[in-house]
Amino acid sequence: MDGFRNILTEEKEGVLYLTINREDKMNALNFATLEELREIFDRVMEDKSIKAVIITGAGEKAFVAGADIREIAELNEVNARKFAENGQEIFSVIENCQKPVIAVTNGFTLGGGCELAMACHMRIATSNAKFGQPEVNLGIIPGYGGTQRLTILVGRGKANELMMTGDMIGAEEALSLGLVNHVLPTKAEAMAKAEEIIHKIMSKAPLAIGMIVDCVNAVYLSEENGYQTEANSFARCVKSGDYKEGTSAFLEKRKPIFKGE
Ligand code: COA
Numbered sequence: 546m547d548g549f550r551n552i553l554t555e556e557k558e559g560v561l562y563l564t565i566n567r568e569d570k571m572n573a574l575n576f577a578t579l580e581e582l583r584e585i586f587d588r589v590m591e592d593k594s595i596k597a598v599i600i601t602g603a604g605e606k607a608f609v610a611g612a613d614i615r616e617i618a619e620l621n622e623v624n625a626r627k628f629a630e631n632g633q634e635i636f637s638v639i640e641n642c643q644k645p646v647i648a649v650t651n652g653f654t655l656g657g658g659c660e661l662a663m664a665c666h667m668r669i670a671t672s673n674a675k676f677g678q679p680e681v682n683l684g685i686i687p688g689y690g691g692t693q694r695l696t697i698l699v700g701r702g703k704a705n706e707l708m709m710t711g712d713m714i715g716a717e718e719a720l721s722l723g724l725v726n727h728v729l730p731t732k733a734e735a736m737a738k739a740e741e742i743i744h745k746i747m748s749k750a751p752l753a754i755g756m757i758v759d760c761v762n763a764v765y766l767s768e769e770n771g772y773q774t775e776a777n778s779f780a781r782c783v784k785s786g787d788y789k790e791g792t793s794a795f796l797e798k799r800k801p802i803f804k805g806e
Pocket of ligand 1: 569570653656657
């Protein structure tokens with residue numbers, strides 16, 4: 546599988562390795578990268594030779610430092626809802642993939658990056674990984690399922706704290722919260738751990754693995770409306786002056802001054 550501009554792909558022993566490859570932009574997820582993810586996962590479902598997927602970010606600094614703020618800065622209320630729903634849809638395809646998907650999170654795993662990692666079935670972090678949902682610094686909220694999946698993974702109180710403060714946490718704290726499954730010192734060791742788990746899963750009955758995915762996800766089906774609330778709220782944020790101020794301040798490399806309007 547090749548021909549993608551923003552994602553490197555490599556197949557080895559039944560495992561498809563995906564590397565988000567926008568290193569100069571901290572692997573930020575722009576629209577084109579999300580569409581590539583959608584196409585890749587459509588092919589993963591159909592391609593019998595692919596048994597599992599590992600996703601990581603290029604370089605040592607970032608897994609993915611969020612959705613691309615240059616694109617976020619151009620949203621209006623109408624396309625903001627579509628923006629959120631589109632990301633939610635692609636991440637839901639990943640979450641529902643019938644083959645195991647593991648994120649190896651190296652470095653900054655922020656915003657849409659944390660949301661992408663949370664949509665995977667498991668997360669293995671390097672010890673320099675940093676997790677957070679810093680959207681509030683831009684006058685917006687997580688829009689790719691983060692308000693729902695973070696709450697499911699770490700519980701209401703900690704999810705509120707992380708999303709309301711925009712604070713980043715380290716890999717060990719993420720481990721203690723249940724946000725990640727394992728922490729390893731280096732990217733090579735994190736990748737080796739992901740491979741060990743993936744190969745163990747690949748030795749089991751594939752249909753049963755797909756059913757575990759369906760059954761585990763079914764636990765949360767009653768919460769699906771929360772995703773709609775999230776997309777609507779995300780679109781409402783984009784109407785505000787604080788959103789203009791937050792995104793401009795990031796791109797102009799200064800501190801935002803929010804007015805609550
Ligand atoms: N979208 C677009 N570009 C991004 C980005 C994002 N989410 N995150 C980082 N970048 C870009 C920076 O603009 C910079 O580009 P430039 O060299 O053209 O100016 C480049 O990546 C390097 O980032 P920089 O901020 O210089 O690195 P740093 O080591 O000082 O800080 C971060 C790293 C991750 C802490 C910082 O980039 C950051 O806060 N990013 C935004 C995180 C965020 O808010 N994510 C949620 C978005 S919804």
